[in-house]
Amino acid sequence: MAEKKNKTKSVNIKNKRASFxxxxxxxxxAGIVLTGTEIKSIRAGKASLVDTFCFIHxxxxxxxxxxxxxxxxxxxNNHAARRDRKLLLNRKEIRKLQQDMKSPGFTLVPTLLFIDENGRAKVDVYLCxxxxxxDKRQTLKEKEDRREIDRQVKRY
Structure with a gap:
């Protein structure tokens, strides 16, 4: 039999602000519970993770x-653009996250939405x-320093 060729383009939707x-x-x-029209929009790259967060209920x-x-x-029967979507994690992982989020200052933030090799939508979620x-000023300073070093290296 002929092998299936992967014709889907890679979809990587990032939340760039999260690391800042x-x-x-x-x-x-984690996997995501989606409807048919939602996965088609994600495969087309029409999604955004700006101002998103996760909660446990x-x-x-x-x-x-x-x-x-x-x-x-x-x-x-098209979907609503901004609705709550369920994430699929193991019970053990959810219990660990609940325990970690009890302390003040911690939250769950999605950073990357992608399609895996099986064609399923997945989300990388960070405990942060x-x-x-x-701290933000320090991060900006380090980023500018790295950029300046790269410029110096390219000149010579």
């Missing part, structure tokens, strides 16, 4: 405020702690 605003600690990869992890554009060829203003 938060100190990323633990990474979890009744032993389930939910992502809030994730934008997935309405599918252009969808009919009357918010940065203070001076």
């Amino acid at each position: 605003d938060f100190l990323l600690l633990d990474k979890y990869t 009744n032993g389930e992890v939910w992502v809030k405020n994730m934008y997935v554009a309405e599918y252009s060829y969808g009919s009357y 702690r918010g940065k203070k203003e001076y």
Whole structure:
């Protein structure tokens, strides 16, 4: 039999602001419960993780405020663009996250939305702690220093 060729383009939707605003600690990869029109929009790259966060309710992890554009060829049963979507994690991972989030200053932030090799939508979720203003300034300074070093290396 002929092998299936992977014709899907890679979809990597990032939350670039998360690493600036938060100190990323633990990474979890979770599946998402989606409807048919939602996965088609994500495969087309029409989604955004800006201002999204996760919360735990009744032993389930939910992502809030994730934008997935309405599918252009969808009919009357098209999805709502910003709705709460359930994340799929193991019970053990959810219990650990609940325990970690009890301490103040910790939150769950989705950083990357991607399609895996089996065609399923996945989200990388980080347990993070918010940065203070001076931490953000330090991050900007380190970024500018790295950029300056790269410029010097390219000149010679």
